[in-house]
Amino acid sequence: MKELLSILIGSLFIENFVLSKFLGICPFLGVSKRRETALGMSGAVVFVMGLAGMCTWMVNAWILVPLHLEYLQTIAFILLIAALVQFVETVLKKTAPPLYKSLGIYLPLITTNCAVLGSALIHVERGYTLPQAVVYSVASGLGFTMALVLFSGIREKLETCDIPESFKGMPISMVAAALVSVAFFGFAGLVLPG
Amino acid sequence: MEGILIPVAVVAGLALLFGIALSITSIVFHVRSDPRIEKVRETLPGANCGACGFSGCDGYAAAIVTDGKPINLCPVGGSDVLAKLAALMGVEAEEQAGxxxxxxxxxxxxxxxxxxxxxxxxxxxxxxxxxxxxxxxxxxxxxxxxxxxxxxxxxxxxxxxxxxxxxxxxxxxxxxxxxxxxxxxxxLPVKTAHTVLCSNHERGAVSRKNCGTACIACGLCVKNCPLNAIRMDNSLAVIDPILCVDCGKCAEVCPQKTIRAIR
CATH class of the missing domain: 3.30.70.20 (Alpha-Beta Plaits)
Structure with a gap:
């Protein structure tokens, strides 16, 4: 239990996917303009990441490892994630139309999100057990959520700030992202048990 | 040989498995949508230009079928598409002034x-x-x-x-x-061909110096238009396309050949 908790805290703060590992930068900059879109995207990412963490662990442990085909991880996981996203989309469309509508375009976008593939590859590399892998994936997704929501708040504030003409828009967002990332490196000194 | 066969079989097997799983879910979780949406979508030109005011052809097709939006909003398709849409939706084809x-x-x-x-x-x-x-x-x-x-x-x-x-x-x-x-x-509406092919608002002398075919605001077209469909707007002749009947008097009298008929 303590172990799972340290994985959770670790992947939320110390190894935040966006701000320390620099994975999923594209949606981080692309959909962080407004808080609602940021929440929609991150909701979809947490969901898919958790599912993908579970499924990739199974594929890896039950198919790839017994056959000594660990080098196929990347391609197998890409296949799996693409199929999974499609699956989730079809199921949601039928069972939860409001959720499907609110996730909208973000759900198919996740297929190409490197953070999802990254979390799968990392938990395999570290040799996590199934519960650990699931917790790690969900926590990574939550870390992504935190980064996106924090940053969308900053960007909403930036809209009303008096920014020099040449820095308006993307440049000032990049500067802000760098500062947030530097701030998160402050967590790097935390040492967790387990 | 075996070294390559197993990995290929594994990846192909996984892909096949996912494919089958996906097709089963798409049947089990099939959402019934109006089949007309797809037909309307196929009829539309598919340029996704957005001239109809919707987000591309998909959006317009859905709007026609579900919200009962008028079918004559697509300027790209023209009368062919309009006729097909009218047959599909069972409504009168009412052409928009092109x-x-x-x-x-x-x-x-x-x-x-x-x-x-x-x-x-x-x-x-x-x-x-x-x-x-x-x-x-x-x-x-x-x-x-x-x-x-x-x-x-x-x-x-x-x-x-x-x-x-x-x-x-x-x-x-x-x-x-x-x-x-x-x-x-x-x-501009297709039905009237005569057009003032100039946009300059300078006084006559200045426009004449700058360009050989500019409107010099002489006012001959205004005087000669039988329907009073032409007026001078800030040293530039403007034809009102609603009043214009395409008689061509203005083009005859224009000394600069600024007014021409174009189709």
Whole structure:
């Protein structure tokens, strides 16, 4: 239990996917303009990441490892994630139309999100057990959520700030992202048990 | 040999498994949607230009079927598509007054003096910020073809530094209108051919000096129009397309040949 908790805290703060590992930068900059879109995207990412963490662990442990085909991880996981996203989309469309509508375009976008593939590859590399892998994936997704929501708040504030003409828009967002990332490196000194 | 067979079999097997799983879920979790949406979508041109006011052809198809939006909003498809849509939806085909783009300028390299030679970025907006473009008339066509790039239907050509719209190719989507930094491209009704091919608001003497085919605001067209469909707006003749019956009197009397019939 303590172990799972340290994985959770670790992947939320110390190894935040966006701000320390620099994975999923594209949606981080692309959909962080407004808080609602940021929440929609991150909701979809947490969901898919958790599912993908579970499924990739199974594929890896039950198919790839017994056959000594660990080098196929990347391609197998890409296949799996693409199929999974499609699956989730079809199921949601039928069972939860409001959720499907609110996730909208973000759900198919996740297929190409490197953070999802990254979390799968990392938990395999570290040799996590199934519960650990699931917790790690969900926590990574939550870390992504935190980064996106924090940053969308900053960007909403930036809209009303008096920014020099040449820095308006993307440049000032990049500067802000760098500062947030530097701030998160402050967590790097935390040492967790387990 | 076996070294390659197993991995290939594993990846292919996984792909097959996922494929089967996905097709099963798509059958089990099939959502019944109106089959007409797909048919309407196939009928529409598929250029996704957005001229109808919806987000592409998919959005318009859904809006027609589910929200009962009018079927005559697609300017690209024209009457063919309209007729097919009318048959599909079981409603009367009511053609919208078709509009096509026209360039309201005749100033090419022969008729207009050049102020300077432009060697910058080949983009009208960039050239237009330098003394209003290289031609002597600051109202006229810049001629670097920003509209050509905006047109998805290859309906615009630039000849001698003047953009010309090919009416047979123009679908009336209006993409070029926003692109022109001089705002000389207008959407005008197809039914009236006679057009004042000038956009300059200078006084007569100045316009005559700058361009051989400019409107000099002599007012002959205004006096000779049998229907009073032409008025002078700030030293430029303007034809009211609603009143105009295309009689051609104005084109006959125009000393500068600024008014012409174009189809």
């Amino acid at each position: 509009k096509k783009a026209r360039v309201l300028c005749q100033g090419n390299w022969q008729t207009v003096e050049m102020k300077y030679k432009y060697e910058g970025i080949q983009d009208c907006a960039s050239a237009a910020v330098l003394l209003g473009g290289m031609s002597a008339c600051i109202y006229g066509c810049v001629g670097l073809g920003s509209c050509v790039k905006a047109c998805k239907f290859d309906a615009i050509v630039v000849e001698d530094g003047l953009a010309r719209i090919l009416p047979e190719k123009c679908t009336g989507c209006g993409m070029c209108v926003a692109e022109c930094p001089k705002a000389i491209i207008r959407m």
